[in-house]
Amino acid sequence: xxxxxxxxxxxxxxxxxxxxxxxxxxxxxxxxxxxxxxxxxxxxxxxxxxxxxxxxxxxxxxxxxxxxxxxxxxxxxxxxxxxxxxxxxxxxxxxxxxxxxxxxxxxxxxxxxxxxxxxxxxxxxxxxxxxxxxxxxxxxxxxxxxxxxxxxxxxxxxxxxxxxxxxxxxxxxxxxxxxxxxxxxxxxxxxxxxxxxxxxxxxxxxxxxxxxxxxxxxxxxxxxxxxxxxxxxxxxxxxxxxxxxxxxxxxxxxxxxxxxxxxxxxxxxxxxxxxxxxxxxxxxxxxxxxxxxxxxxxxxxxxxxxxxxx
Amino acid sequence: xxxxxxxxxxxxxxxxxxxxxxxxxxxxxxxxxxxxxxxxxxxxxxxxxxxxxxxxxxxxxxxxxxxxxxxxxxxxxxxxxxxxxxxxxxxxxxxxxxxxxxxxxxxxxxxxxxxxxxxxxxxxxxxxxxxxxxxxxxxxxxxxxxxxxxxxxxxxxxxxxxxxxxxxxxxxxxxxxxxxxxxxxxxxxxxxxxxxxxxxxxxxxxxxxxxxxxxxxxxxxxxxxxxxxxxxxxxxxxxxxxxxxxxxxxxxxxxxxxxxxxxxxxxxxxxxxxxxxxxxxxxxxxxxxxxxxxxxxxxxxxxxxxxxxxxxxxxxxxxxxxxxxxxxxxxxxxxxxxxxxxxxxxxxxxxxxxxxxxxxxxxxxxxxxxxxxxxxxxxxxxxxxxxxxxxxxxxxxxxxxxxxxxxxxxxx
Numbered sequence: 001x002x003x004x005x006x007x008x009x010x011x012x013x014x015x016x017x018x019x020x021x022x023x024x025x026x027x028x029x030x031x032x033x034x035x036x037x038x039x040x041x042x043x044x045x046x047x048x049x050x051x052x053x054x055x056x057x058x059x060x061x062x063x064x065x066x067x068x069x070x071x072x073x074x075x076x077x078x079x080x081x082x083x084x085x086x087x088x089x090x091x092x093x094x095x096x097x098x099x100x101x102x103x104x105x106x107x108x109x110x111x112x113x114x115x116x117x118x119x120x121x122x123x124x125x126x127x128x129x130x131x132x133x134x135x136x137x138x139x140x141x142x143x144x145x146x147x148x149x150x151x152x153x154x155x156x157x158x159x160x161x162x163x164x165x166x167x168x169x170x171x172x173x174x175x176x177x178x179x180x181x182x183x184x185x186x187x188x189x190x191x192x193x194x195x196x197x198x199x200x201x202x203x204x205x206x207x208x209x210x211x212x213x214x215x216x217x218x219x220x221x222x223x224x225x226x227x228x229x230x231x232x233x234x235x236x237x238x239x240x241x242x243x244x245x246x247x248x249x250x251x252x253x254x255x256x257x258x259x260x261x262x263x264x265x266x267x268x269x270x271x272x273x274x275x276x277x278x279x280x281x282x283x284x285x286x287x288x289x290x291x292x293x294x295x296x297x298x299x300x301x302x303x304x305x306x307x308x309x310x
Numbered sequence: 311x312x313x314x315x316x317x318x319x320x321x322x323x324x325x326x327x328x329x330x331x332x333x334x335x336x337x338x339x340x341x342x343x344x345x346x347x348x349x350x351x352x353x354x355x356x357x358x359x360x361x362x363x364x365x366x367x368x369x370x371x372x373x374x375x376x377x378x379x380x381x382x383x384x385x386x387x388x389x390x391x392x393x394x395x396x397x398x399x400x401x402x403x404x405x406x407x408x409x410x411x412x413x414x415x416x417x418x419x420x421x422x423x424x425x426x427x428x429x430x431x432x433x434x435x436x437x438x439x440x441x442x443x444x445x446x447x448x449x450x451x452x453x454x455x456x457x458x459x460x461x462x463x464x465x466x467x468x469x470x471x472x473x474x475x476x477x478x479x480x481x482x483x484x485x486x487x488x489x490x491x492x493x494x495x496x497x498x499x500x501x502x503x504x505x506x507x508x509x510x511x512x513x514x515x516x517x518x519x520x521x522x523x524x525x526x527x528x529x530x531x532x533x534x535x536x537x538x539x540x541x542x543x544x545x546x547x548x549x550x551x552x553x554x555x556x557x558x559x560x561x562x563x564x565x566x567x568x569x570x571x572x573x574x575x576x577x578x579x580x581x582x583x584x585x586x587x588x589x590x591x592x593x594x595x596x597x598x599x600x601x602x603x604x605x606x607x608x609x610x611x612x613x614x615x616x617x618x619x620x621x622x623x624x625x626x627x628x629x630x631x632x633x634x635x636x637x638x639x640x641x642x643x644x645x646x647x648x649x650x651x652x653x654x655x656x657x658x659x660x661x662x663x664x665x666x667x668x669x670x671x672x673x674x675x676x677x678x679x680x681x682x683x684x685x686x687x688x689x690x691x692x693x694x695x696x697x698x699x700x701x702x703x704x705x706x707x708x709x710x711x712x713x714x715x716x717x718x719x720x721x722x
Contacts, residue, residue: 050561051561052557052560052561072563075561075562075563076563080558080561082554082557082558082561083554084553084554084557085553085554086553086554086555086557086558087555088317088321088555090320090321090324090325091317091320091321091324095320099313099317100558100562102313103313103314103559103562103563103564104562104563105563131324147558
């Protein structure tokens with residue numbers, strides 16, 4: 001069942017076309033990643049889905065409700081985790097959560113009960129009466145997520161929720177999100193961290209210049225990009241041989257540095273012998289060979305022609 | 311809306327600096343201005359007296375009598391001093407003025423000639439000196455006037471009409487004495503002093519003994535400080551935009567207008583509390599009278615708080631950042647306070663400035679407080695000024711609401 005359906009979404013800011021007809025859909029219970037560089041249109045898409053921005057054209061359906069006709073129902077269905085730590089520093093963790101719950105019309109006692117459950121789930125119940133300003137960055141991020149969950153939404157829209165979070169806290173957050181998914185929640189996740197998308201998302205849409213340029217599972221994207229595997233050959237440093245001409249021979253499929261060659265391929269069995277022969281011809285001493293499945297970074301580069309942080 | 315206001319109140323009262331600035335600073339300033347304008351504590355007679363030096367170079371019974379009469383006056387206290395020492399004290403700025411009775415003063419009084427006396431004063435305190443000069447002239451006229459005028463007239467008659475017989479001269483002298491008898495003695499109707507009369511000065515107020523200086527200190531300071539406080543509250547909207555909490559508020563089902571009115575409600579509550587605390591302090595600690603009707607006073611408090619809240623939100627709505635709002639607010643508040651009577655009482659200002667004052671919020675608020683705390687005017691007069699204050703607040707809020715979406719909600 002499609003819980004989010006987006007068709008022909010367009011949005012311009014003056015002369016700048018932020019979205020040029022975005023189409024995608026998200027299944028109920030899915031962990032959906034929206035991946036794209038800065039300015040690609042991710043946040044504009046999230047803002048439209050969260051009903052705070054009106055699209056110029058296109059249709060959006062959330063949890064079976066049309067966004068234009070039923071924005072209130074749509075708002076109730078979604079919880080949003082903004083990029084910013086949108087919390088009140090002088091209020092305690094519990095007060096913050098109860099406040100956000102009250103804005104959704106939840107009674108004080110219910111909001112308190114729900115807040116305490118969320119704090120326990122996020123392993124912050126011992127700090128419930130501490131002011132937010134005394135929390136670490138990772139703890140604040142977890143409260144930021146809890147604030148979006150206070151009204152029991154069916155969909156969680158997360159806009160780069162782990163920016164500036166230490167690895168330990170990130171792993172904690174991943175664990176919590178996986179728990180949400182197990183309980184049937186749908187998550188739409190935007191991030192710059194490729195490893196997060198690879199680790200968490202069951203389906204990914206790559207957005208660039210206001211358009212979805214590819215979508216599917218990671219394997220499907222690898223197939224679309226024609227680079228399901230990566231051959232990595234390590235050399236000894238400081239040899240006189242020059243293999244730079246391989247770049248002109250293989251084009252974008254190959255990346256060469258002083259001590260390493262990375263080759264993207266759809267068929268490593270065929271390409272590996274050729275590569276080894278070329279290296280041998282140029283008297284390079286190979287120290288290590290690895291065949292890896294193509295990373296999302298590689299797929300992204302292949303599809304967009306640029307790195308995610310460009 | 312209420313939830314947003316309650317949250318803001320909670321946040322506000324946890325910020326010790328904000329609380330101190332909002333309550334203790336105005337209280338301190340009211341006390342300071344009260345002292346400056348002489349509104350605090352009823353002054354004793356000694357405090358009201360102006361001290362002057364007197365150098366008696368004539369040293370006669372007449373001069374001693376004049377000095378004693380001057381010293382007995384409520385408004386003047388006299389210290390006799392050596393002439394050169396007195397001059398030094400004035401030039402050093404230690405004393406304001408010295409009255410000198412030169413040699414021959416008593417003879418001049420007797421002969422009806424101009425009395426040789428001189429007032430020396432500190433050039434740096436010209437204004438104060440002019441006041442003492444006025445006080446001295448009027449009092450010396452009263453002390454010496456009848457005697458010297460009579461002598462001068464008699465001397466003129468004797469010179470012009472040397473042939474008049476002694477009886478006639480005695481008759482004329484008797485009539486003149488009667489005319490210059492002190493006011494209140496003899497036939498007042500036919501008394502020249504009585505006919506000329508003294509200008510009787512009487513202040514008009516429905517209530518006696520109103521401490522206007524203290525009301526001025528309270529109202530002027532309270533309104534100015536309140537404007538600063540509500541501007542900070544209005545600017546908190548811009549802070550929320552910068553922190554991202556405004557964005558999250560917009561994600562919730564609360565409408566943008568409710569967010570704005572939540573802030574206004576918070577500003578209103580804080581303003582009413584702040585004004586009430588200042589009133590209670592000025593009443594309890596400085597002795598300000600609470601006026602003739604507490605309900606009217608509360609009406610003025612709420613109307614002033616409403617107008618100031620509108621101003622705070624308006625400043626936030628027309629600004630693009632907190633810094634911009636704070637700079638703009640400081641300029642506008644200082645300007646309004648200067649022309650509206652918060653910094654300087656209106657009666658010190660030239661007429662055209664007093665006319666301009668009506669464009670400032672401070673003017674209407676201060677005048678309303680004067681009405682309820684001192685003038686004891688009718689309900690209609692109070693409601694008129696309260697209406698103006700409500701009108702100012704409502705207009706600013708209406709403009710803010712229209713600008714709110716365009717400026718403040720640019721969070722996306």
